[in-house]
Amino acid sequence: MKRNILKFFAPLAIAAILASAPAWADSFKRTQEGEQYKDFTLSTLDGETKALSKNLGADATILAFFATWNSRSEEVLADIQKFHEKYGEKGLSVIGVNVEHAEWSPEEEPLIRKAMSDAGVTFPVLVDKDFTVYNDYGVIAVPSIALIDGSGKIIRLTTGYSSSGKYEFKDAVDSQMGVNKEQPVAETKGYHPDTVALRNGKMAERFFEKRMYERAEKYALKAIELDENYVDPYRLLAKIYKQAGMDEDAMAASKAADDVERALKAKENAEEAQPVEQHDGEKDGGGTSTKPEKSEKPHA
Numbered sequence: 001m002k003r004n005i006l007k008f009f010a011p012l013a014i015a016a017i018l019a020s021a022p023a024w025a026d027s028f029k030r031t032q033e034g035e036q037y038k039d040f041t042l043s044t045l046d047g048e049t050k051a052l053s054k055n056l057g058a059d060a061t062i063l064a065f066f067a068t069w070n071s072r073s074e075e076v077l078a079d080i081q082k083f084h085e086k087y088g089e090k091g092l093s094v095i096g097v098n099v100e101h102a103e104w105s106p107e108e109e110p111l112i113r114k115a116m117s118d119a120g121v122t123f124p125v126l127v128d129k130d131f132t133v134y135n136d137y138g139v140i141a142v143p144s145i146a147l148i149d150g151s152g153k154i155i156r157l158t159t160g161y162s163s164s165g166k167y168e169f170k171d172a173v174d175s176q177m178g179v180n181k182e183q184p185v186a187e188t189k190g191y192h193p194d195t196v197a198l199r200n201g202k203m204a205e206r207f208f209e210k211r212m213y214e215r216a217e218k219y220a221l222k223a224i225e226l227d228e229n230y231v232d233p234y235r236l237l238a239k240i241y242k243q244a245g246m247d248e249d250a251m252a253a254s255k256a257a258d259d260v261e262r263a264l265k266a267k268e269n270a271e272e273a274q275p276v277e278q279h280d281g282e283k284d285g286g287g288t289s290t291k292p293e294k295s296e297k298p299h300a
Helices: 014-020 073-087 106-118 132-137 163-176 195-209 213-226 231-243 247-273 280-285
Strands: 041-044 049-051 060-066 092-098 125-127 144-149 154-159
Touching: 041 125, 060 073, 060 163, 073 092, 073 106, 073 163, 106 125, 144 163, 154 163, 163 195, 195 213, 195 231, 213 231, 231 247
Parallel strands: 060 092, 092 125
Antiparallel strands: 041 049, 060 144, 144 154
């Protein structure tokens, strides 16, 4: 946390914070969080053809790229196998994609089978023999994992499976499957944070609680990037910078939160002040109303 962020929180210049946000989400060169998944069809080692679109989970899907020559691949396979066992019958689908080499060799098959056996894998493992899917998603390293929600949106990308990356991914899966899952809470009447922004904000709070302030800052900035009207990340940044002794930056973050709240409140008041349109039959209380009965519709 070495940047001076005062200018990023100046009134009417909140969007400038995006320029300072770390480029931490570029886990895949051609895939970004928030995008829809890219469909593909590959085969298992036994020749069974599977399309991703036909094997998505009702609530979430884990798509894991791995290669046996990477030392972390067995750990990844074992970990996502646990997710498969825990949530497989509760709406989670787990799919492995082997990306051993750009040119397939039959000699690689026993290596893949051994890795699957050692990790106790019971979920489908597909083989990307010519790296078509690898290149389409823009995977830059193995292992790499994508978490897809029930609507087909990619909500988490993890590359390398570092110790912190492992924790982050586990937390994201548990959250998506309902463990400690937070429901969106309105910052002001009528406003609900973006779902992905909310998830990043909650992740920032967890890292703050663990005193991992740089990671907390990263996720708070990401939440603001996704939804600049989401107030909580600004408040959290104020706490983070206060802990780091960056008092001026802490004050700037706090002021940004106040500015956002005032803007949202002003918008809400303006909307409430708008006159309600009346039909001819409703004027002066005369006649029979032609206004249809109000129907209650759930929020999208």
